[in-house]
Amino acid sequence: MHSISPTIPRFSNNHSIHLRRYNRPFLSHPLPPPLPPRHRTTKILRLRCTIGTSAINTAQPFTYESKISDRIAKSKTLKIAIVGFGNFGQFLAKTLVRQGHTILAHSRTDYSDIAADIGVSYYYNADDLCEEHPDVILLCTSVLSTEKVLRSLPLERLKRSTLFVDVLSVKEFAKELFLRILPSDFDILCTHPMFGPESGKHSWEGLPFMYDKVRIGSNESSVLRCENFHEAFSKAGCIMKEMTCDEHDQYAAGSQFITHTVLRILEKLDLGSTPINTKAYERLLDLVENTSSDSFELYYGLFMYNKNAMQQLERLELAFESLKKELSDQLHEVMKMQLFQTKDRHLGVLQEPRALLKLPTNGNEHALSPRSTSDII
Numbered sequence: 001m002h003s004i005s006p007t008i009p010r011f012s013n014n015h016s017i018h019l020r021r022y023n024r025p026f027l028s029h030p031l032p033p034p035l036p037p038r039h040r041t042t043k044i045l046r047l048r049c050t051i052g053t054s055a056i057n058t059a060q061p062f063t064y065e066s067k068i069s070d071r072i073a074k075s076k077t078l079k080i081a082i083v084g085f086g087n088f089g090q091f092l093a094k095t096l097v098r099q100g101h102t103i104l105a106h107s108r109t110d111y112s113d114i115a116a117d118i119g120v121s122y123y124y125n126a127d128d129l130c131e132e133h134p135d136v137i138l139l140c141t142s143v144l145s146t147e148k149v150l151r152s153l154p155l156e157r158l159k160r161s162t163l164f165v166d167v168l169s170v171k172e173f174a175k176e177l178f179l180r181i182l183p184s185d186f187d188i189l190c191t192h193p194m195f196g197p198e199s200g201k202h203s204w205e206g207l208p209f210m211y212d213k214v215r216i217g218s219n220e221s222s223v224l225r226c227e228n229f230h231e232a233f234s235k236a237g238c239i240m241k242e243m244t245c246d247e248h249d250q251y252a253a254g255s256q257f258i259t260h261t262v263l264r265i266l267e268k269l270d271l272g273s274t275p276i277n278t279k280a281y282e283r284l285l286d287l288v289e290n291t292s293s294d295s296f297e298l299y300y301g302l303f304m305y306n307k308n309a310m311q312q313l314e315r316l317e318l319a320f321e322s323l324k325k326e327l328s329d330q331l332h333e334v335m336k337m338q339l340f341q342t343k344d345r346h347l348g349v350l351q352e353p354r355a356l357l358k359l360p361t362n363g364n365e366h367a368l369s370p371r372s373t374s375d376i377i
Contacts, residue, residue, distance in 0.1 A: 079132070130157035259291075
């Protein structure tokens with residue numbers, strides 16, 4: 001037999017609890033029961049879910065764009081190992097670090113303190129440097145030491161597709177050296193920034209940068225890596241000039257080598273400032289000073305490893321001799337005129353005075369007077 005007695009206490013207990021909850025001593029009608037907890041929770045959860053979804057949807061495009069931008073930026077940055085961390089290597093490293101590239105360095109001289117100040121990782125050992133697997137090996141050595149340095153590198157520790165770049169002032173020599181020593185798997189890019197620590201210390205804007213893609217792989221990674229290296233200089237404002245190494249050496253012999261030669265000749269004269277300097281002379285003194293700061297080893301390399309340099313040196317000598325001859329010819333004409341005038345006065349010959357109205361023009365030996373010397377004799 002079932003009993004209903006348990007039901008009554010349960011009801012009364014609930015009722016009394018309900019009365020205490022609302023703190024009312026007497027209710028004629030019982031209050032409706034509160035909403036089930038499950039129903040309230042469901043509403044709250046739905047509200048929170050809706051708000052949360054909206055926030056994620058709102059932030060998602062910005063997060064995605066940020067990730068894409070970071071990925072693109074990282075894809076354009078390179079790990080560049082500078083071998084030869086002297087003045088020029090440090091000069092290039094400062095700009096490359098500012099652009100976000102990872103720069104490593106190695107040199108026979110300890111430049112670790114300078115490298116740390118610039119933000120460059122310095123390696124005392126070439127093996128440790130190559131084991132970092134840089135994307136680019138950038139040779140910033142002197143012309144005379146390039147072959148020795150290149151042969152000393154442990155090429156077997158590098159990735160087979162490593163890009164080798166030089167910045168030498170002579171390009172046919174660098175091209176032939178790379179092709180002779182480097183395995184065929186390595187890419188080769190010959191370059192020459194036509195500026196240095198002095199001319200480019202404030203900005204690279206408008207300065208020429210020559211390059212020759214001697215051997216660049218056809219795969220996408222090799223092409224992209226070469227483009228990213230170019231972009232490091234074009235982004236800095238350089239005027240990019242693509243030409244062959246042979247064309248470069250012809251131009252450089254008639255410009256860079258001649259400039260260094262003339263200024264070094266002037267340096268031998270030990271020119272100094274005067275109280276009456278002209279602006280042109282002051283600029284000339286500045287050029288001589290800038291050139292004298294370059295090592296003679298650099299100048300010798302321009303002469304020794306550019307087959308066009310000797311021809312330019314001979315042309316310079318011929319030009320100097322031609323100028324001396326032109327001066328001598330002018331002086332000879334003046335002295336001859338003075339000699340004949342003195343002879344006529346001694347002989348008592350009455351002739352119209354023959355004044356030298358102006359100096360003869362270049363290459364015109366008969367422009368001294370209206371009458372030729374045959375009229376005198």
